[in-house]
Amino acid sequence: MARILVVDDAEFLRIVFRRNLESAGHEVTEAENGVEAIAAQNAQPFDLVITDIVMPQKEGVETIIELRRAYPSLKIIAISSGGPSRNPDYLKLAEQFGADIVLSKPIPKDVLLEQVNACLSG
Numbered sequence: 720m721a722r723i724l725v726v727d728d729a730e731f732l733r734i735v736f737r738r739n740l741e742s743a744g745h746e747v748t749e750a751e752n753g754v755e756a757i758a759a760q761n762a763q764p765f766d767l768v769i770t771d772i773v774m775p776q777k778e779g780v781e782t783i784i785e786l787r788r789a790y791p792s793l794k795i796i797a798i799s800s801g802g803p804s805r806n807p808d809y810l811k812l813a814e815q816f817g818a819d820i821v822l823s824k825p826i827p828k829d830v831l832l833e834q835v836n837a838c839l840s841g
Contacts (some may be wrong), residue, residue: 720743720744720745720746720762721745721746721765721766721767721791721833721835721839722745722746722748722764722765722767723740723745723746723747723748723765723767723768723769724747724748724750724756724760724765724767724768724769725726725737725747725748725749725750725751725768725769725781726749726750726751726753726755726756726757726768726770726774726782727751727771727772727774728751728771728774728775728797729743729768729771730751732771732824733749733751736769736831737749739828739832740831740832740835741830742760743760743835744833745807745835748765748813751760752774752775752776752777753770753775753776753777753778753779753781753782753785754776754777756768756770756777756782756786757777757782757785757786760786760790760793761789762787764790764793765793766793766794766839767793767794767795767796767835767838767839768781768786768794768795768796769795769796769798769835770796770797770798771797771798771799772781772797772798772799772809772810772812772813773799773800774810775812779797779799779809779813779818780797780809780812780813780820781814781816783795783796784816784817785796786816786817787816793841794819794820794838794839795819795820796814796818796819796820796821796822796834796835796838797814797818797820797821797822798808798821798822798823798824798826799813799821799823800823800824800825809820810822810823819832819838820834820837820838823835
């Protein structure tokens, strides 16, 4: 299956995503912010990056922009609950700057797996 990088500052969410994706046969690596994500992608490129938008150190839109420049064919799914303000514009920005798919949290397992498969096959 695919090598997937899950980027989120919430450890619990990374664990849930890891379990769901591994149960579908994917290899999963975790990063807690954009700085770690860029370093991981540069060290050993992934097939897909799933990144939160609101994170410390390097937020998701900035991470998407940087990944898209360096890896134009990389598949990217942006996820967000809208942050403290519950702002849906974060996902619109992520899409404008290169996310292939955007999803609002919470994301049910079946929706996650369906969208990952759609992104990887597209």
